[in-house]
Amino acid sequence: MPSSHRPSEALSRNQFLEMYYFARLARDIEERLVILFRQSKVIGGLYRSLGQEGESVASAYALQRTDAILPLIRNMGALTTMGVRPREIFRQYMAKATANSRGRDLNIHLVHFPADGAHEPVIVGPISMLGDSIPVAAGIAMGARMAGRPLVAMAWIGDGATSTGAFHEGLNFAAVQKIPLVVVAEDNKYAYSTPISKQMAIARIDERAAAYGIPHELVDGNDMLAVYDVAKRMVDDARSGGGAALLGVDTMRMQGHAQHDDARYVPKTLVDEWRRKDPLDRYRKTVMERGVAAETDFADIDAMTRSYAAEEARLAEDEPMPDPATLTRGVYAGDDFAVPRVELVRSPFA
Amino acid sequence: MPSSHRPSEALSRNQFLEMYYFARLARDIEERLVILFRQSKVIGGLYRSLGQEGESVASAYALQRTDAILPLIRNMGALTTMGVRPREIFRQYMAKATANSRGRDLNIHLVHFPADGAHEPVIVGPISMLGDSIPVAAGIAMGARMAGRPLVAMAWIGDGATSTGAFHEGLNFAAVQKIPLVVVAEDNKYAYSTPISKQMAIARIDERAAAYGIPHELVDGNDMLAVYDVAKRMVDDARSGGGAALLGVDTMRMQGHAQHDDARYVPKTLVDEWRRKDPLDRYRKTVMERGVAAETDFADIDAMTRSYAAEEARLAEDEPMPDPATLTRGVYAGDDFAVPRVELVRSPFA
Amino acid sequence: MALLTYLEAIRAALHEEMARDERVFVIGEDVGPYGGAFKVTDGLFDRFGAARVVDTPISEIAIVGAAIGASYMGMRPVCEIQFIDFIANAFDMLTNFAATSRYRNGAAASIVVRGPCGGGVGGGPFHSLNPESFFLNTPGLKMVEPSTAHDAKGLLKAAIRDDDPVLFFEHKFLYRRAKDEVPDEDYVVPIGKAAVRREGRDVSIVTFGAMVHTALDAAAKLSSEGVEAEVLDLRSLAPLDRETILESVAKTSRALLLHEATRTGGIGGELAAIIAEEAFEYLDAPIVRVASADTPVPYSPPLEAAFLPNVDKVVEAAKRLVKY
Amino acid sequence: MALLTYLEAIRAALHEEMARDERVFVIGEDVGPYGGAFKVTDGLFDRFGAARVVDTPISEIAIVGAAIGASYMGMRPVCEIQFIDFIANAFDMLTNFAATSRYRNGAAASIVVRGPCGGGVGGGPFHSLNPESFFLNTPGLKMVEPSTAHDAKGLLKAAIRDDDPVLFFEHKFLYRRAKDEVPDEDYVVPIGKAAVRREGRDVSIVTFGAMVHTALDAAAKLSSEGVEAEVLDLRSLAPLDRETILESVAKTSRALLLHEATRTGGIGGELAAIIAEEAFEYLDAPIVRVASADTPVPYSPPLEAAFLPNVDKVVEAAKRLVKY
Numbered sequence A, B: 001m002p003s004s005h006r007p008s009e010a011l012s013r014n015q016f017l018e019m020y021y022f023a024r025l026a027r028d029i030e031e032r033l034v035i036l037f038r039q040s041k042v043i044g045g046l047y048r049s050l051g052q053e054g055e056s057v058a059s060a061y062a063l064q065r066t067d068a069i070l071p072l073i074r075n076m077g078a079l080t081t082m083g084v085r086p087r088e089i090f091r092q093y094m095a096k097a098t099a100n101s102r103g104r105d106l107n108i109h110l111v112h113f114p115a116d117g118a119h120e121p122v123i124v125g126p127i128s129m130l131g132d133s134i135p136v137a138a139g140i141a142m143g144a145r146m147a148g149r150p151l152v153a154m155a156w157i158g159d160g161a162t163s164t165g166a167f168h169e170g171l172n173f174a175a176v177q178k179i180p181l182v183v184v185a186e187d188n189k190y191a192y193s194t195p196i197s198k199q200m201a202i203a204r205i206d207e208r209a210a211a212y213g214i215p216h217e218l219v220d221g222n223d224m225l226a227v228y229d230v231a232k233r234m235v236d237d238a239r240s241g242g243g244a245a246l247l248g249v250d251t252m253r254m255q256g257h258a259q260h261d262d263a264r265y266v267p268k269t270l271v272d273e274w275r276r277k278d279p280l281d282r283y284r285k286t287v288m289e290r291g292v293a294a295e296t297d298f299a300d301i302d303a304m305t306r307s308y309a310a311e312e313a314r315l316a317e318d319e320p321m322p323d324p325a326t327l328t329r330g331v332y333a334g335d336d337f338a339v340p341r342v343e344l345v346r347s348p349f350a
Numbered sequence C, D: 001m002a003l004l005t006y007l008e009a010i011r012a013a014l015h016e017e018m019a020r021d022e023r024v025f026v027i028g029e030d031v032g033p034y035g036g037a038f039k040v041t042d043g044l045f046d047r048f049g050a051a052r053v054v055d056t057p058i059s060e061i062a063i064v065g066a067a068i069g070a071s072y073m074g075m076r077p078v079c080e081i082q083f084i085d086f087i088a089n090a091f092d093m094l095t096n097f098a099a100t101s102r103y104r105n106g107a108a109a110s111i112v113v114r115g116p117c118g119g120g121v122g123g124g125p126f127h128s129l130n131p132e133s134f135f136l137n138t139p140g141l142k143m144v145e146p147s148t149a150h151d152a153k154g155l156l157k158a159a160i161r162d163d164d165p166v167l168f169f170e171h172k173f174l175y176r177r178a179k180d181e182v183p184d185e186d187y188v189v190p191i192g193k194a195a196v197r198r199e200g201r202d203v204s205i206v207t208f209g210a211m212v213h214t215a216l217d218a219a220a221k222l223s224s225e226g227v228e229a230e231v232l233d234l235r236s237l238a239p240l241d242r243e244t245i246l247e248s249v250a251k252t253s254r255a256l257l258l259h260e261a262t263r264t265g266g267i268g269g270e271l272a273a274i275i276a277e278e279a280f281e282y283l284d285a286p287i288v289r290v291a292s293a294d295t296p297v298p299y300s301p302p303l304e305a306a307f308l309p310n311v312d313k314v315v316e317a318a319k320r321l322v323k324y
């Protein structure tokens, strides 16, 4: 599979900017969440993807808009890329009645199925049990194929979660059935406090795929264009019948597991090293070096996403909490209880 | 790991004959079981290891007598090799009160823990849920190390069972913890009716290990000396701190999944091809070619194992069924209910 | 009408549902050309092909997980678990992912998970379980277990058409032993409705699955001794048909709860709680449970016979109750 | 005596047991240098080292499976499941391998599986479960859940010294909220014995875990209205202390079963069955269950508050019972 084909070379200026926009927006949404968290407006924990926005965005950017994503908690960038309106995230984190889960489930646990013929993605948030998304992702791509509207499913998974039985069973099944599933396995050096050396005895996370006989590659996860290139090749291959693939990304979780975790178990030198490799900074630099965009273009986007995130948070803040009278509604079919659809938006660069 | 070191070259004449004896005994025990099965004296199903006795014996033969084995249903040869008296098997299959499980559990689901200081193996039979043995095997080797009497654990697993979550979690854990566990993964072409092509998308079963960063090798499973050589190297490595390893064996299940299964889904040509590769025939031939033993030596063993198996079956047949009054005994500690210890024997060649 | 075994009825339901609705497909171990370990899916592969009869690796988590995903895409998966005992391996996926899915996001996990349960065939501790009560504390999950060929077919059709995840228990002792008249035309047996298999005024035997036949045999014996037992076949274990249960107990004033799973923590507890809470005023005697002994399912026939409920145990308990 | 929180008491038990017995070790995710997600294992790594405080990959099956194997070799593993909800992933290993092991071959799986359970902290559907009834139909497995720091320490010591597999539920709501006197000297709280937390003659509230505190608050309120509730803290869920339960009901003639798990299929069923079978003659009123609503655990505080049992619900039910 390693190939020299670089799909990123075909990206337009708008696309270059759009990728940055999605990553920046993801970061700004999270920055807003931190503020809300400090104000005790976030219910439960807050999990940052700081330093990983690039790989989430660049991998999702390789998809078509009608494909399926199964993000994990740290794939905020995948959600912005597929067009989830930021307000949807804030609603979820604040457990509002207006959220897709109507306050019943956590953070990014939201689900979107497009109406027939709609040019929209399938979005299936995780459940907390790590690894479970992988068999479900395989089922989504298989089911879509059976239903006659094939798509490629992309699922993200942490280094830690690759140690679960569900990951193994799901990816092996997808491999055998040649299901168009691209798994992005994120080596961000830790699973909570557990360093990758206590998680797996392989040097490269993509070797997890060697047990399944599927294409796999490891890429610098903080180099957005590199991620995009490999993801795009894998997605295209999957779409044209190549079956499942695994894209390993080498990156770093730049904060603790969640807001409560000061991550003192992470050597400072490691953090410093990776801070210098911030994916957004690097991307800006690369794009500018290519002459595609200028400092001001990025500054404009930064201003735009910052105020957009702030405004969306504000809108969500004002929304009502769930009505306790609705508690028992919708456990079973037939007791219909309206589910707010996830609102999808286009970027200014679309 | 592939190495040219051939530990089998150091085997004595007695050891050559002993290995044959164990394999032949395994086959004869099963032939007896077929008779008992036809007489409806076996409770439940009967699962043959015909064609796989060689790999079971040769891999177990690489162990020391104080090591641990976790055989599956088709590893009768591992049991004979570690010295389990045939009567123990017959008792189990006939669900006798005298059996190690006292009629409470199936076929080879027996357990043996040596008394302190005894020169005996740890034997832990499986439960039916495939894959579960692997984490338990890892725990045995880890626990033995913790308890200050280290051993190597060897666990067998079918191609099908490598697709379970338990296999993945257990072997990954063993790899990370550098636990002395050798897993023998048996590619016998089918899992029940499911061909290996529907089980995994890799060409060689030992590639399952590539996800764990442990040594792995594939060997002709019907070549006993080849199996022994690799197993011995792996066991020795594990014992000296090398951690876990996976030995893939290329073999063939020569009968249906169980006695009720006529295996019509297996192409006749495949069976014919493998019949020519019978491990016992090949072993005899090789050993004779080496001039270590003669036709008559093997004929003597054949006669010996046949009558031994018959006699042991007869002894077990006469034993009592469990007393229903014992039904509820021994569910919890403190309600002691004697467990017949597995009787271990030495071969005539010891 | 046709005289079918329980197993044939299940197979017929699969054939008919797959023919009726293109979205229905079967997924599991050895369900394809082989037709399943018990031959329940026999003929499906030849008729509907590999795309709709999916042979999987030995991966119960993947079977249930992939089914959930496919159902999200509008398909109607029917998972076969080779022995229902192995659903333990997918316990998380079924209870946490599938069962909560609608409640959380309105996403229907319209899957059926079916497989053989129950003992009486020398299957030992891992091929004999009746795991219903493991799942009874899981809102969002439905569970059914038929006792006749008629119900087996009708309930499976109802389960497949149901928009919620349904665990469908097939008692393997009945596969070839239960045989009864099954309509030729399409029908469903609605989930959530119990059936009164025998009317009686003296004691209500509330049961399901293979134990229905034990209860009926016991009732016949009791009748010859002047005790008229009513036999209720729950059919649906989640939701339970509270109305029918309470009506029967209101009539007989005595409840005997009979199930094959081990006693402590079995579904008899839930039944007892419903009755003791809602039909207390009608009760003339303690609520009695007859169930298997509190041990793993033993393999050896004399042990398993002692372990399982049987006609004598039911008769004895019913007589004690009536005498109370 | 020292005033310890529930969490500190658990931690102290681990420290003391590991110091007392070299065979005891801890295994789980992030239990090592980090000291566990809730800091329960804090300090163990520094004191006992990596060999006895084993950080694992995210692999619940491996955690429980490896513990079983190690216990076979004479060790005394204490597994931490980061949130007890994730024991669902090892359901098979725990119920099928560990729980049956002694019965099958006399092989003791002397393991403890401990982890935080319960809601009330906005944890949502997958970090709030009270899964006891998933496991109640599994002979061979013991289960305990303390409600005080004193019991937390004593029960954990008992669990570690017990030769059978024990599921040890720690109610996370109590971790830092429950604080009480804990003896300095070594002691165990025996598994299988309930505690009467408050004596009363009018109604028995049978409960455990965090709900004990709810029950006590309710009892205080009831008392001010002239109703004297007896509050039973089960502590041990398997085996249940039938004697203490039956004695209390014999005294009060009224049983209110209170648990935090959802109602249908909860442990209240088993309790009701025991009482309806063995204390029927003493009952003056229906057996009433107060439990969480039959839904997944919702995340949003207003929903979770409506979902959970609380003092008002208990008071209201107790009054209904007493008036009956």
Ligand SMILES: Cc1ncc(C[n+]2csc(CCOP(=O)(O)OP(=O)(O)O)c2C)c(N)n1
Residues within 6 Å of the ligand: A074, A128, A129, A130, A131, A157, A158, A159, A160, A161, A162, A164, A186, A188, A190, A191, A192, A253, A257, D029, D058, D059, D060, D082, D083, D086, D089
């Ligand atoms: C099956 C399961 N076990 C344990 C947990 C608890 N848990 C939540 S996040 C986490 C660490 C995840 O690490 P990784 O998969 O590497 O993802 P990252 O947080 O690094 O993005 C753990 C152990 C869980 N959610 N699911």
Ligand SMILES: Cc1ncc(C[n+]2csc(CCOP(=O)(O)OP(=O)(O)O)c2C)c(N)n1
Residues within 6 Å of the ligand: B074, B128, B129, B130, B131, B157, B158, B159, B160, B161, B162, B164, B188, B190, B191, B192, B253, B257, C029, C058, C059, C060, C082, C083, C086, C089
């Ligand atoms: C978890 C689990 N799922 C399903 C089964 C049913 N089952 C028993 S044996 C078998 C096939 C095993 O195939 P393989 O692992 O290749 O071993 P072989 O029989 O070929 O030696 C299956 C599916 C099981 N025992 N455990």
Ligand SMILES: [Mg+2]
Residues within 6 Å of the ligand: A158, A159, A160, A186, A187, A188, A189, A190, A191, A192
């Ligand atoms: Mg990670």
Ligand SMILES: [Mg+2]
Residues within 6 Å of the ligand: B158, B159, B160, B186, B187, B188, B189, B190, B191, B192, B253
């Ligand atoms: Mg096989």
